[in-house]
Amino acid sequence: MRPPTIKDVAEKAGCGIATVSRVLNGTGSASMETRRKVLAAAETLGFEFSALGRSLQSSSTRTIGCIVPSLANPVFAEVVQAAQHEGHREGYQLILACSEYDEDLELQAVRTLIAKQVDGIILTVSNAETSEALELICDRRLPCSLVYNRPVRGLPAWSVDNRFAAREAARAFHAHGHAQTGFLALRFNRSDRSRERYEGFVEACLDLGMAAPLLLEIEEQEGKLLELLGALLAEHDTLTGIFASNDFLALAAMKAARDLGRHIPENLSLIGFDGISTGLLVDPHLATIETNPRIMGRGAVATVLARLQDRLPPGQPDPGTTFRFRPGGSLGPPDPGRTDGREAATSLPSSEQPL
Amino acid sequence: MRPPTIKDVAEKAGCGIATVSRVLNGTGSASMETRRKVLAAAETLGFEFSALGRSLQSSSTRTIGCIVPSLANPVFAEVVQAAQHEGHREGYQLILACSEYDEDLELQAVRTLIAKQVDGIILTVSNAETSEALELICDRRLPCSLVYNRPVRGLPAWSVDNRFAAREAARAFHAHGHAQTGFLALRFNRSDRSRERYEGFVEACLDLGMAAPLLLEIEEQEGKLLELLGALLAEHDTLTGIFASNDFLALAAMKAARDLGRHIPENLSLIGFDGISTGLLVDPHLATIETNPRIMGRGAVATVLARLQDRLPPGQPDPGTTFRFRPGGSLGPPDPGRTDGREAATSLPSSEQPL
DNA sequence: ATGAAAGCGCTAACAC
DNA sequence: GTGTTAGCGCTTTCAT
Numbered sequence: 154m155r156p157p158t159i160k161d162v163a164e165k166a167g168c169g170i171a172t173v174s175r176v177l178n179g180t181g182s183a184s185m186e187t188r189r190k191v192l193a194a195a196e197t198l199g200f201e202f203s204a205l206g207r208s209l210q211s212s213s214t215r216t217i218g219c220i221v222p223s224l225a226n227p228v229f230a231e232v233v234q235a236a237q238h239e240g241h242r243e244g245y246q247l248i249l250a251c252s253e254y255d256e257d258l259e260l261q262a263v264r265t266l267i268a269k270q271v272d273g274i275i276l277t278v279s280n281a282e283t284s285e286a287l288e289l290i291c292d293r294r295l296p297c298s299l300v301y302n303r304p305v306r307g308l309p310a311w312s313v314d315n316r317f318a319a320r321e322a323a324r325a326f327h328a329h330g331h332a333q334t335g336f337l338a339l340r341f342n343r344s345d346r347s348r349e350r351y352e353g354f355v356e357a358c359l360d361l362g363m364a365a366p367l368l369l370e371i372e373e374q375e376g377k378l379l380e381l382l383g384a385l386l387a388e389h390d391t392l393t394g395i396f397a398s399n400d401f402l403a404l405a406a407m408k409a410a411r412d413l414g415r416h417i418p419e420n421l422s423l424i425g426f427d428g429i430s431t432g433l434l435v436d437p438h439l440a441t442i443e444t445n446p447r448i449m450g451r452g453a454v455a456t457v458l459a460r461l462q463d464r465l466p467p468g469q470p471d472p473g474t475t476f477r478f479r480p481g482g483s484l485g486p487p488d489p490g491r492t493d494g495r496e497a498a499t500s501l502p503s504s505e506q507p508l
Numbered sequence: 509m510r511p512p513t514i515k516d517v518a519e520k521a522g523c524g525i526a527t528v529s530r531v532l533n534g535t536g537s538a539s540m541e542t543r544r545k546v547l548a549a550a551e552t553l554g555f556e557f558s559a560l561g562r563s564l565q566s567s568s569t570r571t572i573g574c575i576v577p578s579l580a581n582p583v584f585a586e587v588v589q590a591a592q593h594e595g596h597r598e599g600y601q602l603i604l605a606c607s608e609y610d611e612d613l614e615l616q617a618v619r620t621l622i623a624k625q626v627d628g629i630i631l632t633v634s635n636a637e638t639s640e641a642l643e644l645i646c647d648r649r650l651p652c653s654l655v656y657n658r659p660v661r662g663l664p665a666w667s668v669d670n671r672f673a674a675r676e677a678a679r680a681f682h683a684h685g686h687a688q689t690g691f692l693a694l695r696f697n698r699s700d701r702s703r704e705r706y707e708g709f710v711e712a713c714l715d716l717g718m719a720a721p722l723l724l725e726i727e728e729q730e731g732k733l734l735e736l737l738g739a740l741l742a743e744h745d746t747l748t749g750i751f752a753s754n755d756f757l758a759l760a761a762m763k764a765a766r767d768l769g770r771h772i773p774e775n776l777s778l779i780g781f782d783g784i785s786t787g788l789l790v791d792p793h794l795a796t797i798e799t800n801p802r803i804m805g806r807g808a809v810a811t812v813l814a815r816l817q818d819r820l821p822p823g824q825p826d827p828g829t830t831f832r833f834r835p836g837g838s839l840g841p842p843d844p845g846r847t848d849g850r851e852a853a854t855s856l857p858s859s860e861q862p863l
Numbered sequence: 864a865t866g867a868a869a870g871c872g873c874t875a876a877c878a879c
Numbered sequence: 880g881t882g883t884t885a886g887c888g889c890t891t892t893c894a895t
Contacts, residue, residue, distance in 0.1 A: 156622070156648065199647070201623050202623060203623065203625060204623045204625060205564050205569070205624075209560050209561060209564055216603075219604075224579065224585040224586070224588055224589040225586070225589065227580075230579040230582070230585040231579070231580070234578065234579040234580065234606055237606050241605070246605070246624060247603065248571075248601050249574075249601075249603075250592065250596070250601070250602075251592050251593065264556065267556060268556045268557060269560075269571075269601060270558060270559065292554070293511065294509055405789065407789070408789045431786050431789070434759045434760065434786070435789060436790070436791065
C-alpha cells in the first residue's frame with residue numbers, strides 16, 4: 154500500500170528509472186515507443202513524484218514558511234490567504250505557524266521551518282528589533298520578508314509606517330475638537346506595531362496642542378475582554394476619544410462603551426487601525442486607518458520568490474499609499490456638555506446648551 | 509553557505525555519522541567522551557537535522573495538510589488556527605491550501621499534498637458526496653478527517669448536522685410569529701453545508717405550518733455583495749425573516765437592510781449560522797446557530813493523529829451539542845402592520861395598532 | 864562503543 | 880535513446 158515510486162514505473166514499463174524521470178519530466182529524449190510505455194505504466198500505477206526525493210536532490214522544497222501571531226485577527230488571516238494564493242501561483246506551498254504573540258514560539262517555529270528546509274519565510278514578529286527568530290533567519294541567509302513589521306537588519310518588509318499612520322488619528326481627533334484622548338492596546342509589550350502606533354499618536358497629539366494621550370493597556374484573558382474593557386472605560390470616563398491599536402479592539406471597545414450606556418460618538422469617539430471589513434458592518438461605521446493586508450501578504454511572498462528565482466523583487470507601494478484614513482460615524486465631535494459621559498443629554502449646563 | 513549536515517558534524521567530532529545520529533537522537537549508546545565531542549561539534553556548527561533526509565528514510569513527514577475554502581470566513585480561520593495548534597502539540601506542521609470553493613483547486617491541492625507526502629489531511633470540500641478530491645484520498649488510504657462536511661465514504665467527520673441545526677432557525681422564526689421567510693445563500697451550488705441548511709430549514713418550516721421559505725441565491729462578485737444584497741432585499745420585501753447560510757452573510761444582509769431604511773428586527777428578522785464573535789459586536793446582536801470551529805479543527809487533527817499513531821480516536825461530541833441556538837436582537841416578532849416594510853410605524857391601520 | 868554500508872526516491876552526469 | 884550510477888541527509892542493521 155506504499156505509494157508507487159519511479160522504480161515501480163520503470164519496472165512496469167521495462168526500462169530504467171532515468172528514462173522514466175526523463176519522460177515524465179519532459180526533460181531529455183525518448184523514443185515514441187518507450188514514452189508510451191512509461192506514460193501507460195505511470196497512469197495505471199497512479200504514480201506521482203515524491204516531493205521528498207526530489208527535494209533532497211534539488212535542495213529546494215518549493216515550500217515557504219509563514220509565521221503570524223494569530224488567525225483570530227482577520228488582518229493576518231488575509232495576509233495568510235494572500236500569501237498562500239501568491240505562492241500557489243508559482244507552485245509553492247505554505248507551511249503555517251501561529252506564534253500567539255509569543256517570542257519563544259516564534260523562534261521555535263523558525264527552527265522547525267529551517268529543519269523542514271523551507272525555501273523562504275514570511276513572518277510577523279512581536280518585536281522586530283530584538284527578535285531572535287529574525288537573527289536565526291539572518292544567520293542562515295534564509296530568504297525572507299517581514300510583514301507588518303518595520304524593516305530591520307536590511308530585511309525586506311511589507312508594512313505601513315505605523316508612527317506616520319497614527320498621526321492621522323491624532324489629526325482626525327483634533328479636527329473634531331477632541332482634547333483628551335486615550336490609546337488602547339491589547340498586548341502592548343508583544344507588538345512593536347502597537348507601540349509604534351502609540352508613539353506616533355502621542356507625538357502628533359502634542360504637536361497639535363492636545364493633551365498627551367492616556368495609555369490604556371489591557372491584558373488578554375480568554376473571554377474576559379469585554380468585561381475588562383468595560384472596567385477600563387468606566388474608570389477613564391473623561392476621555393472623549395480613543396484610538397485603538399487595531400480594529401478588533403476598537404469594535405470591542407465600541408461594544409463595551411455601549412453596554413455602559415455611552416453613545417458613540419457623542420460620549421466617546423473611536424478610531425481603529427487596520428480597516429477590516431467588519432468595521433463597515435457596524436452602525437455607526439468604524440473610523441479607522443485602513444491598510445491592505447492582501448497586498449502585504451502577496452508582496453512578501455513575491456519578494457521571497459523573486460529572491461529565490463534571481464528576479465527583481467516587486468516594487469513596494471509608495472509609503473504614502475500603504476494606509477489611508479477611513480472616516481466613519483464612530484468619530485464625531487465630543488458632546489460639549491458631557492460631565493460624566495453618561496447623562497450628557499440631561500446634564501448640560503444651560504449656558505453651554507447648543508441651539 | 510549550505511546548512512551543516514550530519515556528515516559535517518561527524519567530521520568535526522572525528523567520528524562516524526551513525527554515532528552522531530545516535531548521540532543527537534539519544535538512541536543507542538556512546539562513550540562520555542564522544543558524546544561530548546559530538547554535542548560540541550553540533551553546537552558550534554549550529555546543526556539541525558534535515559527533516560527531508562529524515563522523512564525520506566522514515567516515510568513520515570510529520571506534516572499534515574489542511575484544505576479549507578477560504579480564510580476570509582472567520583469560521584475557517586478558527587478551524588485552521590486550532591488545527592495548527594493541535595498539530596504543533598504533537599510536533600506536526602500544517603501545510604495550508606485554500607480552495608476558494610473550487611473543486612478543481614481542491615483536487616489539485618490534494619494531489620500536491622500527496623506528492624509532498626503529508627501524513628494526513630483535514631479538509632472541507634464543496635460537495636462531499638461527489639468530491640474527486642475525497643475519492644483520491646480514499647484511494648490512497650491517506651488518513652484524513654472532514655471538517656464541517658457530513659461523513660461520507662466512512663471517513664471521520666467533525667461537523668454539525670446541518671439539516672437538524674437549521675430546524676432551530678425555523679422554530680425560532682415560528683415562535684416569533686413569522687410566516688413567510690427566506691433562505692439566503694452565497695455560493696449555493698458550491699457548499700453542501702449551505703444546501704443542507706436550506707433543506708432542513710424548508711422541511712421544518714413546512715412542518716410548522718409556515719410557508720416554504722424563498723431561496724435567495726446570490727453570486728459573489730468582488731466588492732458587490734452589499735449592492736446585490738440591497739437589490740435582493742428590495743425585491744423581496746414581503747419576507748419578514750431571513751435565515752442566512754452563514755453569519756457573515758447575515759451581517760451583510762443586516763447592513764444592506766438598514767441601508768434600505770429597514771429596521772431590525774421590526775421590518776426584517778435575521779438569523780445566521782456559525783456563531784462568529786462579530787455577531788456579538790453589532791447592535792442588535794445577531795441571532796444565530798452557534799457552532800464551535802475550534803473543536804472541529806482540533807478534533808479533526810486529533811483524529812488523524814490518532815490514526816497515525818494507532819491510538820484510539822478522540823470521541824466526537826454528542827451531535828446535540830455541536831450547535832446551539834443563540835438568541836439575539838436581530839430576531840423579533842414581525843411588525844404586524846407593515847405594508848411595504850419601510851413605513852411600518854406610520855402606516856399601521858388603526859384597527860391593528862398595538863397598545 | 865562505534866564505523867561501514869544499505870537504502871529511502873529522485874535527478875543528472877556519464878557511459879554506451 | 881537509454882541504462883548505470885553517484886549522491887542528496889538521514890536511520891538502521893550488521894560487523895567489529
